[in-house]
Amino acid sequence: MLQVRFHGRGGQGVVTAAEMLSIAAFEQGRHAMAFPSFGSERTGAPVVAFCRIDDREIRLREPILAPDVLIIQDPTLLHQVDVFQGLKPDGYVLINSTRSFDELGVGDIVRKFRHERLTNVPATEIAIKHLGRPVANAVLLGGFAALSGLITLDAVSHAIRDKFSGKVADGNVAAAAEAYEYIRNELLELSHA
Amino acid sequence: MHKQIEGSRAVAEAVALCRPEVICAYPISPQTHIVEGLGELVKGGELTRCEFINVESEFAAMSVAIGASAAGARSYTATASQGLLFMVEAIYNASGLGLPIVMTVANRAIGAPINIWNDHSDSMSQRDCGWIQLFAESNQEALDLHIQAFKLGEELSMPVMVCMDGFILTHAYERVDMPAQAEVDAFLPAYEPRQVLDPADPVSIGAMVGPEAFMEVRYLAHAKQTMALERIPQIAAEFEQRFGRKSGGLVRTYRCEDAETIVVALGSVLGTLKDTVDELRNDGHRIGVLGIQSFRPFPLAAVRAALQGAKRVVVLEKSFSVGLGGVVSTDVRVALSGLHLHGYTVVAGLGGRAITKDSLARTLHEAMADKLQPLTFMDLDWRIVNRQLEREAATRRSGPIAENLLRDVGTVASKVH
Numbered sequence: 001m002l003q004v005r006f007h008g009r010g011g012q013g014v015v016t017a018a019e020m021l022s023i024a025a026f027e028q029g030r031h032a033m034a035f036p037s038f039g040s041e042r043t044g045a046p047v048v049a050f051c052r053i054d055d056r057e058i059r060l061r062e063p064i065l066a067p068d069v070l071i072i073q074d075p076t077l078l079h080q081v082d083v084f085q086g087l088k089p090d091g092y093v094l095i096n097s098t099r100s101f102d103e104l105g106v107g108d109i110v111r112k113f114r115h116e117r118l119t120n121v122p123a124t125e126i127a128i129k130h131l132g133r134p135v136a137n138a139v140l141l142g143g144f145a146a147l148s149g150l151i152t153l154d155a156v157s158h159a160i161r162d163k164f165s166g167k168v169a170d171g172n173v174a175a176a177a178e179a180y181e182y183i184r185n186e187l188l189e190l191s192h193a
Numbered sequence: 194m195h196k197q198i199e200g201s202r203a204v205a206e207a208v209a210l211c212r213p214e215v216i217c218a219y220p221i222s223p224q225t226h227i228v229e230g231l232g233e234l235v236k237g238g239e240l241t242r243c244e245f246i247n248v249e250s251e252f253a254a255m256s257v258a259i260g261a262s263a264a265g266a267r268s269y270t271a272t273a274s275q276g277l278l279f280m281v282e283a284i285y286n287a288s289g290l291g292l293p294i295v296m297t298v299a300n301r302a303i304g305a306p307i308n309i310w311n312d313h314s315d316s317m318s319q320r321d322c323g324w325i326q327l328f329a330e331s332n333q334e335a336l337d338l339h340i341q342a343f344k345l346g347e348e349l350s351m352p353v354m355v356c357m358d359g360f361i362l363t364h365a366y367e368r369v370d371m372p373a374q375a376e377v378d379a380f381l382p383a384y385e386p387r388q389v390l391d392p393a394d395p396v397s398i399g400a401m402v403g404p405e406a407f408m409e410v411r412y413l414a415h416a417k418q419t420m421a422l423e424r425i426p427q428i429a430a431e432f433e434q435r436f437g438r439k440s441g442g443l444v445r446t447y448r449c450e451d452a453e454t455i456v457v458a459l460g461s462v463l464g465t466l467k468d469t470v471d472e473l474r475n476d477g478h479r480i481g482v483l484g485i486q487s488f489r490p491f492p493l494a495a496v497r498a499a500l501q502g503a504k505r506v507v508v509l510e511k512s513f514s515v516g517l518g519g520v521v522s523t524d525v526r527v528a529l530s531g532l533h534l535h536g537y538t539v540v541a542g543l544g545g546r547a548i549t550k551d552s553l554a555r556t557l558h559e560a561m562a563d564k565l566q567p568l569t570f571m572d573l574d575w576r577i578v579n580r581q582l583e584r585e586a587a588t589r590r591s592g593p594i595a596e597n598l599l600r601d602v603g604t605v606a607s608k609v610h
Contacts, residue, residue: 019199022366026197034366059331061361062549142539 001054002150003064007083008073011043012028013137013147017071018049021141023159024151025053033058046081048152053150067091068147072142073101078106090114093149094183096123097135119147119186121179122178142176146183153180200332200362202299203369203499204355205230207336209240210377211295211343214384214427215261217246217254219276222309225299225363227271232246251276254518255283255294262292263398265389267343270294273359276299277315281322284352287416291396293346295339296324299359300460300511302544306595310545311359313460316488317520319354319513323414325421326489327441328459329357333369334486337440340372343381348424350387356488358461360545372436382437402459404515418490425487443492446499448474449481454561455500457525458509459485462541462548466509469553479563485521496528505535507560509553511542518568535563541571577601 004021008014015036022034030053037048050064051074066086075097077083084106087093091113095101097120101110110118121143141156154175160172196203205227207218216235218228234240248254254270262268272280277298284519287294298316302308316326325466327342329335335357342353357363388398422443431440439445447467449455458466463484473480483499485492500506506529508522517523519538526536542548552572559565577598582592591597 005267019366026195026368031368032197032366036364058367058548060468061365061461061465063547065549181326 001052001058001060004051004053004071004072004144005050005064005067005079006049006071007077008047008049009043009077010045012047012073013135014047014073015049017073017141018051019136019158020138020156020163021051021144022053023162024141024155025051027155027158028152030055031058033061035061046077049094051085054135060192061175069144069150070094071144072096073136073140075104078104084109087113092144092155093118094122094140094143094147096140098122099127116187116190117147118173119143119183121182121186123175126175126182130178131171133147139170139175139179142179143183143188144161145176146180149193153177156180194373195368196371196528197366197368199226200335200357200365200367200594201226201299202230203332203371204339204357204363206371207236207339208269208295208297209234210374210382211318211340212267212378213240213243213295214266214381215244215246215258215268217248217257217268219248219251219254219272219566222418224276225273225297225359225384227297227299227363227432228399231269238510238539250277251319252283255280255287255296255344258294259283259287259292260289262287262294262386263290263388263390265384265386266370267347267384268292268294270301271297273299274303274309274315277319281319284319284322284324286399287352289410291350291414291417292352293343293350293384294352295342296336296352296354297339297344298356299363300356301359308332308544311361311511312543312545313510313512313520315358316354316356320489320520323351323418324489325351325353325418325487327355327425327487328355328485329355329362330461330463330484330486331358332362332365332367333438334440335362336369336371336394337432337436337438338486340377340381341432341441343384344420347384347386347426349421351417351421356460370436370438376435381433408542422487422492423489423492441486443485443487443495444486444499445486447482447484447500448599449483451505452479452481452502453504453507454478454507454557454592455482455483455503456507456509456557457483457485457496457500457521459488460511460523462509462511465548465550466526466553469550469557472550473557480557480561488521488524491524493530496525497532500525500529501532501535502535505537505560505563507539507557507565508536509539509541511540512542513543537565537567537569539565539569539571546572 018034022032025032032050069092072095123139235245258268303314346353510521513522522538
């Protein structure tokens, strides 16, 4: 079972991101369950959302305590919330930022994990370019598809179109594709380095 | 058709497939996305021959449902938590009058302290109100139970509550198999009321009944619930035959063959519990799970039959009778009358406290060693409890409890759960 934990703030579409990932997994014929960390929703408050993916029916309903994947939509949370709590040693981390892990001040923490599974992507900038709005949730899913290979970009695009329609869907699909390419290039550079 | 959708949406679509004629709801928290979805389906013209009525309170919601049902309309509403409490007077009327309204209760805690999260306090507070109460383990079962609920309620002329865990199920996206309209139509016949307010054939409904017949009217309500004990498994079997999956029924056992320890629970925690029991079984422990799907009527015989071979019974419940202990466990004890079994009550998950596999495994290990307290509050933070008790012993004006405890806990934002 693959367990993905999303961290962001109220209003950033964190819960929607987890739901879209579950739809993408469903598209690929897998079982998936997405759910939010429940609370009264306030814009700007730290929000956590979860997605489990498996090849059989998922019965477990506890919050994800030992994630395989962390998707951090808002890097200002890095020094406010213990986002790395429980992350598995071979886990993936994707941070929405133009800055490197060292520049973000988490270099020491992430050195405990596999460096080729940790990356940042300027998802907000990509979202603004395609959507005119700083909504990075779907963009990060495109990035996650490239980083992990655990989900296809096609399935992500499908999930976006399931949730949104018209220009918003088109913009998000294009932005997710750009994030996908961005991270593929990053990984290529990393493997040549 | 398989879909990956939110639990609330799945229930809304299932209710729409049942062709309700009146849906009434008070559209504010603690309302769920269910009636929001149904409102969209009515407004968008997908659900026809149905009137959606926005009312001014939950009391009005149940009152409108009563009026609509008495006029012969298939009626539906949904609520939770304090909203359920606000409709209580009308809830007793719906059952007392024998009107087959179906209502979703998206289970949530009851304040004070204010809390919007999941537990079973709301529907347990209404266990004696005369409604049938069915509990869903998953979103698939929640949507299936609504289809069964209309059939069951209308046959017996009794209202049915379908209880599903608030947030944990209502807000979860998971795979559901949504039946086709024709399949539901074949399973659920058109509503044929036993009593109806019809100007062409006038009757009155709701007479005052004095001591000469009140007990008999009440007894008949009990007699009907007893009939429901027979119909619930039959309807579940008919449902399985038509739709190809097990949903509903009275109780379901899981790995209970040769089990020395059986854990009894209801609702969505059954999933986490089954995963925990699988791991304990892998370690050689003889342990199983009994899920209760029908809480009212309470299936005394089925519970007894499932538990009588065990050495010990642990009732895991998200409800709590202050001053006594477990709510479900009290009923389970009635079912086990005369049997010599170790019995434990574990209260867990109140007000949205996460129920984790680790905590369950730890608690069940203690139970299997017969070291568990008869009444255990799982994962209780004794530190803040004792600090408050000390404060109260030390000073008269010790202040409001909830505020004191929040101060002692400090910020919780840095925790993941």
